[in-house]
Structures are given as C-alpha cells and as structure tokens.
Amino acid sequence: MEGNVKRRNTQQRKVILDILRSTDIHPTADWIYERAREYIPNISLGTVYRNLKILRDEGLILELNDGKQSRFDGRIDEHFHFKCTSCNSIYDIDTPEIVSVDESFLIKEGYQVDSYDVIFSGICPRCSGSQN
Numbered sequence: 001m002e003g004n005v006k007r008r009n010t011q012q013r014k015v016i017l018d019i020l021r022s023t024d025i026h027p028t029a030d031w032i033y034e035r036a037r038e039y040i041p042n043i044s045l046g047t048v049y050r051n052l053k054i055l056r057d058e059g060l061i062l063e064l065n066d067g068k069q070s071r072f073d074g075r076i077d078e079h080f081h082f083k084c085t086s087c088n089s090i091y092d093i094d095t096p097e098i099v100s101v102d103e104s105f106l107i108k109e110g111y112q113v114d115s116y117d118v119i120f121s122g123i124c125p126r127c128s129g130s131q132n
C-alpha cells in the first residue's frame with residue numbers, strides 16, 4: 001500500500017519534471033496541469049502544485065514570480081530572464097557578459113546571499129517587430 005503510493009508520487013513527479021524540461025516557455029502550473037493530464041488523466045491541479053513545490057525545494061526546477069502568478073522553469077543552470085510585458089512570454093537570456101552580479105556590497109552589509117534572480121522586462125523582438 002505505502003509502496004504503491006510512493007511509486008505513484010514518484011511517477012507523477014517524473015511526468016511533471018519531463019514536461020517542464022521539454023519546454024522553454026516557463027509555463028504556469030495550469031499549463032503543466034493540462035499537459036500532465038495527457039499522461040495521468042486523473043491527476044489533480046492540487047497534486048501538480050504540490051509536486052512543483054517539492055521539485056522546487058529539491059532544487060530541480062525554478063519558480064519565477066512574474067508579479068501575478070508563479071511560472072516554472074526546468075532549467076536550473078545560471079541564466080537570466082526577459083519578460084515581455086506585451087505577450088507575457090518569458091525568455092531565457094544567456095548572454096555571458098551580463099552573467100555577473102557582484103553581491104559583495106550586500107555581504108559587507110551583513111546579508112547572507114544564497115542566490116539571486118534577475119528578470120529584465122520590456123518588449124520582446126517578436127512584439128516589437130524587429131524580428132520576423
């Protein structure tokens with residue numbers, strides 16, 4: 001009995017992680033839920049939320065807050081994000097020159113820094129028409 005529950009939980013978590021790793025759109029929990037139902041028809045939104053929190057706490061995914069709702073990211077290597085205020089897309093930004101944040105000023109003030117999160121926002125190339 002216990003073993004079955006554990007196996008089911010593990011399977012649900014794996015499906016959610018696979019869905020997240022197969023996209024770069026930084027989806028919401030609702031989006032992930034819709035995809036997860038294709039694999040596990042009886043999964044609930046609450047289960048999806050719970051597993052997302054577990055995966056986040058285990059450091060396997062990132063949770064980004066876009067001000068309105070949480071978005072999730074299957075990519076956990078260091079990268080920044082650009083949020084388009086027109087189409088609401090979140091893009092991964094890899095430009096190496098900007099992957100350098102100096103937190104030493106915070107440490108001097110007595111803060112203990114574990115991580116940082118940079119989200120640029122504005123209009124993406126698709127919305128501004130500078131890229132077809």
Ligand SMILES: [Zn+2]
Nearest residue numbers: 084087124127
């Ligand atoms: Zn856009």
Ligand SMILES: [Zn+2]
Nearest residue numbers: 073075081092
């Ligand atoms: Zn990302």
